[in-house]
Amino acid sequence: MNMSFVLREENRTLLERVRDMIRNEIMPLEDEYQAEINKGDRWQYTERQAEILEGLKAKAKAAGLWNFWLTDSDKGFGLTTVEYAYFAEEMGKTPLGAEVFNCSAPDTGNMEVFERYGTDKMKEQWLKPLLEGEIRSAYLMTEPDVASSDATNISMSCVRDGDDYVLDGEKWWSSGAGDPRCKVYIVMVKTGGNDLPKHKRQSMIVVPADTPGIEILRPMEVYGHDDAPHGHMHIRFTDVRVPAENILLGEGRGFEIAQGRLGPGRIHHCMRAIGQAEMALEQMCKRALQREAFGKKLAQLGANFDIIAECRMEIEMARLLCLKAAWYMDQGDARAAAPWISQIKVVAPRVALKVIDEAVQMFGGQGVSQDTPLATAWTHVRTLRLADGPDAVHRRQVARAELKKHTQEKI
Known part of the structure; x- marks a missing residue:
């Protein structure tokens, strides 16, 4: 099989624009946005919070950086799932990234359901405002x-x-x-x-x-x-x-719809988890070069060289597995893609958790506090090992696919 993980030239330019907006416009507002949550009713957006979020969304939409998740659709950019993986990884580097570009869970999965299985009335009432990021x-x-x-x-x-x-x-x-x-x-x-x-x-x-x-x-x-x-x-x-x-579709069709919805959602989570791992590694390296103890930079103490190297290698392996699962999805055979999606659903959160935890260790007490995003990132990624199916269920699917190669019996 000719398996390619390459971005088309026009989409490399598009990705660079997304990367630039995340670094220069979204990340600088993260702390201020987060600080607003504890002001007044936590379940309502403060005026400043809404101003930050809606302002960024308006900028993204005006720049045409919107609804990247619509893979192979005439409503979006026509990205392949492989190409979208690069975009989702970038969005995973900031808690605001996915929503700013209207690529948030669970909305993306729900929009896919409305587009594939919804009536015209549902599409007008719900899909349209979701695509616009209004609800x-x-x-x-x-x-x-x-x-x-x-x-x-x-x-x-x-x-x-x-x-x-x-x-x-x-x-x-x-x-x-x-x-x-x-x-x-x-x-x-x-x-x-x-x-x-x-x-x-x-x-x-x-x-x-x-x-x-x-x-x-x-x-x-x-x-x-x-x-x-x-x-x-x-x-x-x-x-x-x-x-x-x-x-939707009539009684008894729930599993059919669920498989159509959860496959893409699972891999989108994994793509973003790789982005979180990348940010944690970046923070770890900066900390290791800036902080001193016992007369040396942290990078030169203990096994920190090895830790940083292992994190880099594991992120690279996870990314390649994610891209391979995305490639299988692009071939249009959901059954063939399923074991690969299950593999990355186990691997990506596991790797991201390890990298985030190593970054926490490098920061010491600050790493588990509210003064870095690491503690929040860790809780999010730990939850991801349960969301859309716990690790044990996905490992079972991987094992069944492997065993079926060697037996005609039902596994």
Whole structure:
């Protein structure tokens, strides 16, 4: 196979413009934006916060640096998944990067769902403002009372009643649902009984966030952090009535939609994680050259040369695996791409965590404090080892693909 990870010339220029905006316009505002979160209601944007975020988004949109995630689409730049990997890595270097360019999770996955499976009405009501970056969305799948890594366990009740479906149950880790701009949920529900094949029991339905009967119980905390104003919310649905036309593709199609949605989302997370690892390595190297102890630069103490070298090599290996998974996605065979996506979904967060942790060590006590972005980055990447499937599930998929090469038996 002729496998290429090369950016086309016009897209190299485009990437350089993104890199320049991130370094010179977004990163200088990170600390000020972050400081605003603790002023007043953490779940509302302060005037200055909104000014920073919307101002950067307006600059990006005016410059045509917008919706890069629309790979192989006439609505975007027509980037391949391989090419998008380079852009996502750059955006991963700053917490504001993805949203400034309208490439945030879970919105990108939800927009793909609306574009592929939504009705014309859904596209007008929800996809259009999402593409413009005017609203946010959430994807509700995980439930507190079942092992949601096996999605056949999803049990939120969704019962047809005349022209409506009625939803009852709870969801948690609903990322983005705390954002005051979040206007719509895509929800995985159970519509079929246990008499149906297990992959035909679940469906997906579109639910406006302001529908009566929806109650946000609490924000879920990640190692003590609530991630305001984005948030990962625990939500209860009580007799929530949604028009029957809001179900996507019809009953029993939930798994089909989920696989279309989660594949790209998983690899996008990995691309951004590599960007976070790169930033952590950069911070580690600068610290090692600036700080002195025992009469020497930190770089010259202990095993720090080896640590820095190992971090560089592991980032390079992770990037190449990510690009290979992206290349398989570009071939259009989701089944062939799946084991590669699972591999990078395990490897990228693991490598990023290691590099961030080594950077924390180089900074000492400052590294675990609010005075560097490292502690927040670590909690985010540690969570990524669970989001979109825990490591164990992905390793199982990798192993099954490997074993199938050597047996005709069902694995």
